[in-house]
Amino acid sequence: MTLLKRLWPAMLGLVALLGLWQGLVVATGVPGYVLPSPLAVVQALATHHQLLWHHTGITVIEIVAGLLIGCLSGLLTALALARFHGLRRTLLPILLISQAIPLFALAPILMLWLGYGMTAKIVMATLIIYFPVASTCYDGLRQTPQGWLDLAQTLGADRRRRLLRIQLPAALPALASGMRMAASAAPIGAVIGEWVGSSQGLGYLMLNANARMQVDLMFAALLILVTFGVALYFAMDALMRHLMPWHEDRTGTQG
Amino acid sequence: MTLLKRLWPAMLGLVALLGLWQGLVVATGVPGYVLPSPLAVVQALATHHQLLWHHTGITVIEIVAGLLIGCLSGLLTALALARFHGLRRTLLPILLISQAIPLFALAPILMLWLGYGMTAKIVMATLIIYFPVASTCYDGLRQTPQGWLDLAQTLGADRRRRLLRIQLPAALPALASGMRMAASAAPIGAVIGEWVGSSQGLGYLMLNANARMQVDLMFAALLILVTFGVALYFAMDALMRHLMPWHEDRTGTQG
């Protein structure tokens, strides 16, 4: 129910966006092969629903798996970085460098190693999520108020427990911020993976449709993808709030 | 000097990565047209330095402009969201949706609208930076401790000043986290723009080299790009530290 309540502003936004879009199409008279009208897209959605449904299934699996693995490994990396001095010196720059590499450049190599099955796509989605999560989590873990660290020290906490019971919960708000962002980026990762090599999934469908100038079909796939991304964002948001019952959120009350 | 000091771990990481890379090439015996050895890349760097230099200039301008505009507009959006109730309802979901759209899908459309000049690429770089910055800044702005907000209220602050003098500085650590990440992502935006439509720049060069199977040249361009991304990260990091002299950073001191 709260999820539903959380989702309604997104719905409103969606409607607003659709309105904007239709307005744009009408106002600029942009041809359909550049930007189809929402109506055309909805029509395509209806006509090709079977096709879309099939490819959506594939992509959803990739996204969800990528999101899970990406968030988890990002979190673990951040924890490891916060835990071990040595890692910070070497792993952090490597991480950074890997983040700065356009994934597209690596895609053929990944495909060579992982084949063109679902694994490669999950790896791509994972990679695109991994860095933002690792980076924001690590930033969050670093900013624990000194007083709590002092307390942990006098209470005889070892590094592991200090990390897990003090730094990690203290970093949850920052972490939530990173995860929310990652959730909405996950579909992009999967799609990039599909673009590089696949014969299934929404990304494949989009490129394929684009190559055939079936722009309405492409936008229908895009619409599904975006809806999924937004839904993931809100799901992640709800999850994060659930994990932080103590956390005051001032979205609603403050001007 | 501090910048130089900050950069050295990156250098170390770079060296480590190069080592890893060479090791990988040797160990897996992966052919040069899939993954060239670092040596071959350095050689290509030397041979084609004039070419690379020319294209780098173009891309750097795109990246820097995109970074500036993206960070600025992201920050402004976050401030506007935190300032105006109404915006939050409508703008936030639109933002979210726009974030969930794979840039690649929009790229051809953007190109058709903006032409194949530099503008389109700057817009791409801006877009890729914009959302993470807006999102993390907004998250940061929302998490101001209640006590400070109360204080601002009794001191008679209007909303604008409360935002700029209380919420904004309080959000700086979160903001810094977002900006650092954005900095390392900026090159990707520019490159995507160049891939979709251009006749200059490192992204174009990479595409061209890839098509001609000059994989060493492509990786040389990639190397420059990555170096630039990492340098940007550290520059942004230094800037952010400079903006927060009061902020305790526990990177060095704590285990």
Next chain:
Amino acid sequence: LALLLVLSGPALAAEERNGTDTPDSLKVMLDWYTNPTHAPLVIAKQRGLFQDHGLDVELISPADPSVPPKLVAAGKIDLALSYQPQLHLQVDQGLPLVRVGTLVATPLNATLVRADSGIESMADLAGKRIGYSVGGVEEVLLNTMLEHNGVAPENVEMVNVNFALTPALIGEKVDAITGAFRNFELAQMAQEGVEGRAFYIEEEGVPTYDELIFVANRDTLDAHRAAYARFMAAIGEATAWIINHPEEGWEAFKAYDPALDTPVNRKAWENTLPRFALRPAALDGQRYEAFEAFLLERGQIKAKSPLSRLAVDLNRP
């Protein structure tokens, strides 16, 4: 003769084994998403011609045409569809690739303009902006055509528009596009209500070549020679059948994937039929030597490779 026996021995053995036993499985990567230029492959699969030849063929589509040759070179897949001009560059860069068959035996590549643009010949392109999709040789081919028509290459502006060739032209973001496929992009333009005009590359000073070819890994070729030969035979049969039964062929083609059933594909189907190689395995060695010489002269390759490194005729060991 002894050598011949040794070479054909394993192939013969394989042939016999396959007649009764499990078929050879082949992974074949197309150059791009499935489209009418792939008709013989699709039809051979649809009509079971591969099975008839003891083959189990898997067709895979990439999104980036530069990837399939790399995968073949790396031994990840058996055969890939590629383009002859690219083959020369790839071999020059040391990739162990060799042409083993031809799918489309003429260039499809063309320079297109809008019919209403007032550009009547390539000579009118001086001072214009030309869009292309980076393929490696687009620039040199265009330059050759321009020079052939007395236009200095410096006088045109080339812009990479990636895969948005048609929209860029229709939207008049560029005055011409090059590297477009004459069988496809023209149909696409017509679909959007814009009439196009094509300048055919082989008529404008560029040596003719095979647009779509099958490449295999040179290092492992001998082990698979027989299977590849049977593959080409199946392609040949499929091509012949399509030409004999164009309408049935279209029906079978679109049944492969419902998404293929579009008006543009229907039109492109007709445009493509005459261009399929009727003897896919047959090799016109002169073409390869001439194009190699052309690229060398234009400075696109470092050294001239012998024909045997570029292409083989599977049926003439």
Next chain:
Amino acid sequence: MTSLGFSLAQARLAFAGQWLFDGLTVEFAPGSWTGLLGRSGSGKSSLLRMIADLPLPDTHELTLTTDDARPLTGRLAWMAQQDQLLPWRTVVDNVLLGPALRGRPSPADRQRAFSLLDDVGLADKARDWPKTLSGGQRQRVALARTLFEDAPVVLMDEPFSAVDAITRLELHELAARLLAGRTVILVTHDPLEALRLSDRILILAGQPATLSDFDVPPGQRPRALEAPDMLRLQPRLVARLHAPLTAGSQA
């Protein structure tokens, strides 16, 4: 500046469905100092928040009437129980937070801030970051910030709890001097402090809590510690805090 009195009526507050107090009515005379005492958790800080019109999570209601019938907003200074220093502003800039939030501090403002810091004994820390201050020093900066506001109504929540006895006496003098004529509500746990500084002592106690008066010694604020009245009244006040409902009347 003329003094501003105000009165509360029907003040009620509940957390989690339980009434902390309900129907409190009390008047604060212009220029008077009220010492507000009560057990820990009795609702003193919450009452101050309500007067300052600050958000509270649960049900709360209050009718506040000022003598001039205009709202209190902008004429009130609130010193919270926590010091609430902003880490990104130096000590003096924290004192100048009020003018900075309402516009731009003038040079005169800066000068006043420095002199207030001198008054609370922190002249040499003026340009330091708050994180380098001791607990008592932080509290003194918060006090200086409150005094800077020069508001006719001042709410102070345990303003001297973290400073040593000597400094505390000095700050009493300072506050008495600078807040002369202001209507002050001072929450404190130190009976002696309340006796020393108040014109009137109110005790918040009971379930739900009510306010009751405790008589203060006569004479000018701040009263001398050694005054016989003080030493006599202190144990009685402590005793009243023990069992507040047996004696005294609703204020």
Next chain:
Amino acid sequence: MTSLGFSLAQARLAFAGQWLFDGLTVEFAPGSWTGLLGRSGSGKSSLLRMIADLPLPDTHELTLTTDDARPLTGRLAWMAQQDQLLPWRTVVDNVLLGPALRGRPSPADRQRAFSLLDDVGLADKARDWPKTLSGGQRQRVALARTLFEDAPVVLMDEPFSAVDAITRLELHELAARLLAGRTVILVTHDPLEALRLSDRILILAGQPATLSDFDVPPGQRPRALEAPDMLRLQPRLVARLHAPLTAGSQA
């Protein structure tokens, strides 16, 4: 449990190049309670941090010798000047932080935590979030957390500053009972509290600061407030805080 005494030698601390103290030497007898007084900013909290081996930004040195020559680590409880409650743990889980950080709290631990919360008067708040507590309630939770540790050496930095007079007296009794036999250093700004609870009073004062003794009344801790000695000594202690270097000797 046997009591554990310890001594400090050559304690020195500087901030920004200025010596707060230099060459402090002092012994803490096993099972003794030491009241540590001093002006705000004199370095009391910093000294406790040094004893607890906590990080400090600038130059600091200390030689700490325990009676059994083993390090203090793990045998020390520290109650900071700020309550440092973790917002994501309920009140009782904050009390149980020690065992949670060293392993997993046992049911017996939980029971003790509840009973300690009962002792500090917060039994009904045990399952609430810290953000719903008043200032004094937070301090009492921090106290319960410190008492839970049951360590032979206890450092308390103004542990009763935020609670009312009555609660404070009750907490004095509680602490005296639960920390009997422990070596305690108690930083406080309340001279009466120091006189009531200490076996020995140390005053940190001077530039750089030195430690000097102040004689405490005889008798058992906690001493009755009404004892004549107490009332006699309180003004003298306040006077000593005023001008500490004229009388008393280096401890």
